[in-house]
Amino acid sequence: xxxxxxxxxxxxxxxxxxxxxxxxxxxxxxxxxxxxxxxxxxxxxxxxxxxxxxxxxxxxxxxxxxxxxxxxxxxxxxxxxxxxxxxxxxxxxxxxxxxxxxxxxxxxxxxxxxxxxxxxxxxxxxxxxxxxxxxxxxxxxxxxxxxxxxxxxxxxxxxxxxxxxxxxxxxxxxxxxxxxxxxxxxxxxxxxxxxxxxxx
Numbered sequence: 001x002x003x004x005x006x007x008x009x010x011x012x013x014x015x016x017x018x019x020x021x022x023x024x025x026x027x028x029x030x031x032x033x034x035x036x037x038x039x040x041x042x043x044x045x046x047x048x049x050x051x052x053x054x055x056x057x058x059x060x061x062x063x064x065x066x067x068x069x070x071x072x073x074x075x076x077x078x079x080x081x082x083x084x085x086x087x088x089x090x091x092x093x094x095x096x097x098x099x100x101x102x103x104x105x106x107x108x109x110x111x112x113x114x115x116x117x118x119x120x121x122x123x124x125x126x127x128x129x130x131x132x133x134x135x136x137x138x139x140x141x142x143x144x145x146x147x148x149x150x151x152x153x154x155x156x157x158x159x160x161x162x163x164x165x166x167x168x169x170x171x172x173x174x175x176x177x178x179x180x181x182x183x184x185x186x187x188x189x190x191x192x193x194x195x196x197x198x199x200x
Contacts, residue, residue: 001125001178002185007090009186010193014086022080025090027065028072036064058103065096066112073116094122094173097162098155106158118171123189124163125178129153 004025011023027033027040038044039061045053056064069092080087093113100109129152163173174192178185191197 001127002182003090003125005182006123006125006185006189007088009182010189011088013186013190014088020083020085021088022076022085023088023090024072024076026069026072026092026095028068028076030068030071030075032064032068032071036061036068039064058100062096062100062104062109062112065100069093069096069113069116078117089119092116092119092122094124094159094162094166098158101158102151102154106161120172121192122166122171122173123192124159124173124175125185126175127178129156 007023007025011021014021027036035044039056042055045055046057048054055061077087077089093116096113097106097109100112129149163175167173174189174197176185176188176192188197
């Protein structure tokens with residue numbers, strides 16, 4: 001959907017306003033994040049009793065994402081916030097609610113992530129699953145887990161469910177169409193941050 005591109009653009013925009021900005025992402029660059037990246041690329045597998053090598057099971061992967069998030073907060077995000085920096089995180093627990101709930105109970109995944117600090121603002125770049133799938137295929141040589149059209153459609157529906165619930169609980173989530181030019185998306189993000197539009 002372009003989150004990495006727009007995280008970088010937002011970092012430069014805020015730095016240009018004189019703010020100290022720290023940009024990071026999940027999975028993190030920490031030790032657990034490195035394992036998750038290998039699992040997503042099918043390079044970290046387990047041997048089943050029948051001798052077949054398979055990806056990590058969904059519950060283990062969900063727990064790994066939560067462990068990485070806890071480590072990420074403790075070792076990087078919270079120290080940056082305490083020092084006065086603005087932190088931009090490319091993906092956070094909203095992604096877990098969408099992706100890990102594909103195979104697992106949605107409320108279990110919510111409970112697993114319930115105690116993490118809430119962001120001041122979440123920006124969801126709304127891209128139709130077919131468009132997102134085409135972008136992923138063009139961008140990568142090796143498909144990661146979850147990257148097929150049927151799964152992406154289910155992930156999209158779970159994103160919308162989570163956004164609706166989190167908004168009811170008071171979270172500020174701006175939904176911006178990611179199916180437009182990079183410049184237009186960035187302009188809309190800037191408008192949300194400046195308070196000129198709430199995000200739909």
